[in-house]
Amino acid sequence: MVPASPKKVTSTTYKAETLAIRTQTAPTHNREHSAPLYLTSSFTFENAEQARAVFAGEEEAHIYSRFSNPNASEFIQKMCLLEGTEDGFATASGMSSIFASLAPFLKKGDHLIACRSVFGNTHRIITEILPEWGVDYTYVDIDQLETWEAAIQPNTKMLFAETPSNPALDFIDLEWLGKLTKKHNILLNIDNCFATPYLQRPSDYGADLVVHSATKWIDGQGRVLGGLVLGKKELVAKVYAFARRTGPSISPFNAWILSKSLETLAVRMERHCDNAYALASYLEHHPEIESVKYPHLPSHPQFDLAKRQMKLGGGLFTCIVKGGLERGRRFLDALELLSLTANLGDTRTIATHPASTTHSKLSTTDREAVGILDGLIRFSVGLEHLDDLINDINQALEKSK
Structure with a gap:
């Protein structure tokens, strides 16, 4: 992943409200105060050797906006600071972020546990698309903790939950769930769309992946679509590889809008x-x-x-x-x-x-x-x-x- 090269601000130096405003892509020679739009499909190299080094992974640089873009990188960095995660990837919509948080980690023969209270299209991914790939699932009631551990099977790879849920506004105890997944070495994937990182940070309770429909409160004005998968660096690397090949990347314009939205x-x-x-x-x-x-x-x-x-x-x-x-x-x-x-x-x-x-x-x-x-x-x-x-x-x- 390519960093946004922001000013030196860290989560230990400033509060979340400040980080959302002051984390910015490094200015160009024009010294702009607000990050510019990078409406380009690709980026050039200084020479053939640099192109080789970048594609070989020996040097970090933007290559193609389906992979990364300065506007997307800034947006991701802000959200990582707010959510307390190591890395992230920005997608074209909330549903593409849900799918990108599941597909790279589940294969034929695996088992997923999810709360019964999920968004309608998330339900269809879990019950229609994943089973076609040979991925089994078990639904559990979000507020009945004993059913979560009872549902774990030897091939269970991930627990997925919305909290609060859509639209019933039910909760699951994230601290308890974090301990459960660590006990059984299972990935914990939390949809934090309804709460936003301003109200709740699942990673503080042990969530390995945090997903968002940035279309909602993150944008806050009903303008653009966007999504995010945030989490541990090694897990996001798998999301990045999946998204780089399948293409559900956010547009630079939408990333620019959403990054500015975080300031408020x-x-x-x-x-x-x-x-x-x-x-x-x-x-x-x-x-x-x-x-x-x-x-x-x-x-x-x-x-x-x-x-x-x-x-x-x-x-x-x-x-x-x-x-x-x-x-x-x-x-x-x-x-x-x-x-x-x-x-x-x-x-x-x-x-x-x-x-x-x-x-x-x-x-x-x-x-x-x-x-x-x-x-x-x-x-x-x-x-x-x-x-x-x-x-x-x-x-x-x-x-x-």
């Missing part, structure tokens, strides 16, 4: 979390709401774990509107300010019906097993004024009666 991650997540907590707290006592689930509300069944594991409660919560599926649909249609889209992690607050969108490919039985009821609505809370969010939801609840 801390302040954005503070506001997202404040708004989400306040809105969830308000709706928890609303007469038209059946139930609310938010990690840092005492009513969350894993409240103590969520408080211990996450710095703040995150920008997502779910609720069930009284009146069932049809009432829920009428409520969504009555919203005037909130957006109806399958994305999350935007400056704009989003309402989503997972059962008919993001998790529609799961059977009703599979959805209900992870708490995705037909009337469940997921809110990704944005940065708008809280009063406006409350007013829009109130008028939609009134109109949908």
